[in-house]
Amino acid sequence: MRVVLEVTFRMGGVSYRGYRWEDDALVFKFERLGDAFIQVLSTRKVEEDVERMPGRVIVELKTKEGGKVFEAEEVEGIYRAMEP
Numbered sequence: 001m002r003v004v005l006e007v008t009f010r011m012g013g014v015s016y017r018g019y020r021w022e023d024d025a026l027v028f029k030f031e032r033l034g035d036a037f038i039q040v041l042s043t044r045k046v047e048e049d050v051e052r053m054p055g056r057v058i059v060e061l062k063t064k065e066g067g068k069v070f071e072a073e074e075v076e077g078i079y080r081a082m083e084p
Contacts, residue, residue, distance in 0.1 A: 005046045005072055007059050007081045012042045014061070019048055024055030028072075031062040057081075 005028055017029040028046060057072040057079040072081035 001050060001053060003048050003050055003054065003057065003079065004077070005048075005057060005059070005079045005081070006043060007046075007072065007083070008041055008043045009061070009083045010041065011039050014042065014044060016044065016046055017062075019050075022058070025058050026050060026054035026056075027058045027060050029060050029062070033062070033064055035064075059083075 003026060007028070007030070009030075009032070011032065013034050014030050014032045017031055019026060019028050021027070028048075030044070057074070059070050059072060059081045061068045061083060068084060070081055070084055072079035
C-alpha cells in the first residue's frame with residue numbers, strides 16, 4: 001500500500017532520510033543539520049510503498065538542537081503534518 005505524507009516545515013534545509021516502523025506507527029525521518037536556513041514555510045511530499053496500513057503516522061525531525069516529533073493526521077487519504 002502507498003502512504004503519502006505532506007509535511008510543512010518552518011525552515012528550509014530539510015532532508016528526507018527514510019522511514020521505520022515502531023509497532024503500528026510509521027515514522028518518517030527528516031533532518032535539518034546545517035547552521036543557517038531560510039525561515040520560510042516549506043512543504044515536502046513523500047510517498048512510500050509499505051507492507052501494511054499504519055495505525056498512526058509520526059514525523060521525526062532531527063536538528064542540531066535535538067529534534068522534534070509530531071503526528072500527522074489523515075485527510076482524504078493523505079497524511080498531513082506541520083512542524084510545531
